[in-house]
Amino acid sequence: MAYTEEELKKELETKEYEYGFYTDIESDTFPKGLSEEVVIALSKKKEEPEWMTLWRLEAFKGWKEMTEPEWANIHYKKPDFQDISYYSAPNKKPKYESLDQVDPELLDTFKKLGISLDEQKILAGVAVDIVMDSVSVATTFKKTLAEKGIIFCPISEAIKEHPELVKKYIGSIVPPKDNFYAALNSAVFTDGSFCYIPKGVRCPMELSTYFRINQAGTGQFERTLVIADEGSYVSYLEGCTAPSRDENQLHAAVVELIALDDAEIKYSTVQNWYPGNKEGKGGVYNFVTKRGMCERNAKISWTQVETGSAITWKYPSCILKGDNSIGEFYSIAVTNNFQQADTGTKMIHLGKNTKSTIISKGISAGKSQNSYRGLVQVNSRAENARNFSQCDSLLMGNECGAHTFPYIEVKNKSAQIEHEATTSKIGEDQIFYCNQRGIDTEKAIALIVNGFSKEVLNKLPMEFAVEAQKLLEISLEGSVG
Amino acid sequence: MLKIKDLHARVDGKEILKGVNLEVKPGEVHAIMGPNGSGKSTLASVIAGKEEFEMTKGTILYEGEDLDEVSPEERAHKGIFLSFQYPVEIPGVSVTNFMKTAINESRKARGQEDMPANEMLKLIREKSELLDIDRKFLSRSLNEGFSGGEKKRNEIFQMAMLEPKLAILDETDSGLDIDALRIVANGVNKLKSKKNAVILITHYQRLLEYIIPDFVHVIHDGKIVKSGTKELALELEEKGYDWLKKEPVA
Numbered sequence: 001m002a003y004t005e006e007e008l009k010k011e012l013e014t015k016e017y018e019y020g021f022y023t024d025i026e027s028d029t030f031p032k033g034l035s036e037e038v039v040i041a042l043s044k045k046k047e048e049p050e051w052m053t054l055w056r057l058e059a060f061k062g063w064k065e066m067t068e069p070e071w072a073n074i075h076y077k078k079p080d081f082q083d084i085s086y087y088s089a090p091n092k093k094p095k096y097e098s099l100d101q102v103d104p105e106l107l108d109t110f111k112k113l114g115i116s117l118d119e120q121k122i123l124a125g126v127a128v129d130i131v132m133d134s135v136s137v138a139t140t141f142k143k144t145l146a147e148k149g150i151i152f153c154p155i156s157e158a159i160k161e162h163p164e165l166v167k168k169y170i171g172s173i174v175p176p177k178d179n180f181y182a183a184l185n186s187a188v189f190t191d192g193s194f195c196y197i198p199k200g201v202r203c204p205m206e207l208s209t210y211f212r213i214n215q216a217g218t219g220q221f222e223r224t225l226v227i228a229d230e231g232s233y234v235s236y237l238e239g240c241t242a243p244s245r246d247e248n249q250l251h252a253a254v255v256e257l258i259a260l261d262d263a264e265i266k267y268s269t270v271q272n273w274y275p276g277n278k279e280g281k282g283g284v285y286n287f288v289t290k291r292g293m294c295e296r297n298a299k300i301s302w303t304q305v306e307t308g309s310a311i312t313w314k315y316p317s318c319i320l321k322g323d324n325s326i327g328e329f330y331s332i333a334v335t336n337n338f339q340q341a342d343t344g345t346k347m348i349h350l351g352k353n354t355k356s357t358i359i360s361k362g363i364s365a366g367k368s369q370n371s372y373r374g375l376v377q378v379n380s381r382a383e384n385a386r387n388f389s390q391c392d393s394l395l396m397g398n399e400c401g402a403h404t405f406p407y408i409e410v411k412n413k414s415a416q417i418e419h420e421a422t423t424s425k426i427g428e429d430q431i432f433y434c435n436q437r438g439i440d441t442e443k444a445i446a447l448i449v450n451g452f453s454k455e456v457l458n459k460l461p462m463e464f465a466v467e468a469q470k471l472l473e474i475s476l477e478g479s480v481g
Numbered sequence: 482m483l484k485i486k487d488l489h490a491r492v493d494g495k496e497i498l499k500g501v502n503l504e505v506k507p508g509e510v511h512a513i514m515g516p517n518g519s520g521k522s523t524l525a526s527v528i529a530g531k532e533e534f535e536m537t538k539g540t541i542l543y544e545g546e547d548l549d550e551v552s553p554e555e556r557a558h559k560g561i562f563l564s565f566q567y568p569v570e571i572p573g574v575s576v577t578n579f580m581k582t583a584i585n586e587s588r589k590a591r592g593q594e595d596m597p598a599n600e601m602l603k604l605i606r607e608k609s610e611l612l613d614i615d616r617k618f619l620s621r622s623l624n625e626g627f628s629g630g631e632k633k634r635n636e637i638f639q640m641a642m643l644e645p646k647l648a649i650l651d652e653t654d655s656g657l658d659i660d661a662l663r664i665v666a667n668g669v670n671k672l673k674s675k676k677n678a679v680i681l682i683t684h685y686q687r688l689l690e691y692i693i694p695d696f697v698h699v700i701h702d703g704k705i706v707k708s709g710t711k712e713l714a715l716e717l718e719e720k721g722y723d724w725l726k727k728e729p730v731a
Contacts, residue, residue: 429569433571434571434583435554435557436530436562436563437583437586437639438558439586440552441554443582443586447571447578447579450573
């Protein structure tokens, strides 16, 4: 049955003895601990060029001198960074022979989400004996993309095949020493995605289905780099509505987006990492740095649906450097039981006539804490900058919390900033009204929550919006007695 | 259809209903009148199954079944409808979406498939025409920013869509101007049949000029103190409620 953390630990311990550390033999997992040697070994394992190794080492040096941030409205036991293994080869062997062996609870959730049988198999790690439809679909995708000159591959591949692009842009938006978790990620990231859209090209598909299948097992330190060259467009989809039962507790990803002149990037995320059990035990710590840079007339939209993780610490941001550039942030963050989320955005207005929109919807249930934290900064040279922010919180029950921390820094008199905030509670009267029309309490809550989140759900790509809607329902199941 | 016997109910520990007896048969229209605080709305909520209202004594039989252990949504599935005095707002949920969910939940409870989209659209068109409702109205968020009249008309629209066997209209006339009142009353009259029954809860006789009741009951201090035909309503209009308060209970 399910692979437990205990089993993993045991395996790690034995592996250490089996292969030792400095050997070049095919070892699947590094022993625990982080040092310069580990960073070098990791880089070597991934056959990286020297510049990459040096870049990682520089980041590691910075990280050693940094301390974990404490300003967020979250409480947790800090991870022991020497108690983590920083490399584990992707598990190519299927875990199960058939779906019958998979945890029925997991399958039940897949079913509720309406995920196809084939996809269920991949997600659960079941062996697939015939050539699967979705795999061939993935190949077709790749061909279509290649015809347009679009590069879409694992970042480890890009480092080797397209070093000029990676070297130019990696760390240009999120510098290796930007913050504690970004520095850690820069030193030890294992893999992630790389995407380049050439000048004037409109990416013909959502980079989604392909990604969803290939994403499983990317590891805990993910690195994503998306470059949209002048006048290009791409819609990128990250994550998966299927529950991710990862053995790793700490996830520290970095995402960098570059939208050159007249380009547009739409980046959508659905995050559903394991949130821990009802008593608040276990669950993933999700510390993510996401940032995008807009050149002249460029536009970046972040849309996120965050339902998972025990702790979420995440602020997808836009640097509106170019004149007339646009930044958008649409977010739904759901916390239930003992989950804690501190999430929001930063909109940095540097160029003239820059515009930003922030719509944040926080839903708290159980004993969870849900915070919105957002910065709107207007630089002295940013003439006619405009921002509209709306932060709505929905509370369920009496034991959860919703918090809003808006920061506004304006250094130019021509700026127009609007901020609206509301807090509401699902009332017994609303539930009874629905009941009286034949809608049971569970369904009534789903209906009310979906109504509350509609403005953001509408921003998601169609097929994903439906899944996200179901995910919201599942995340809040049993939250009102 | 509905048989209420010696119904006692309380809310927050306070006894509101103190022995209500009422029988409603298919095809009948009953009006329940009474001064403020007499227990009219409590009676409506208890029949619909609102949890805060605790039944302490008596029975409610609906089509021969004791409703005591039946949840509010199951009562709805069985054809009981309550038009709320104060309909709640549900932001972001359109009237259409709300109705679609309500209808399909009832169908599911009866073991039926979801209503096909074309049938749903046909039903919506038919019922909105019946009640003179602009279809643009149906894509607005449920009751959000609705005027008093719009809210009440929306309640009657929902009633028309759900086609209940027993409809309880709780002060549907309050806050309506004369035109809105006429539209609402027309709607109710059009929906009336030999198979279904209506309970009108009202403070004023005005509504009863448009919807003619078969019976009029006066509730006072948690009990029905007088029952009669539509003439009783006119008498009340003339004399007020005070003369009844003094009369001993028969």
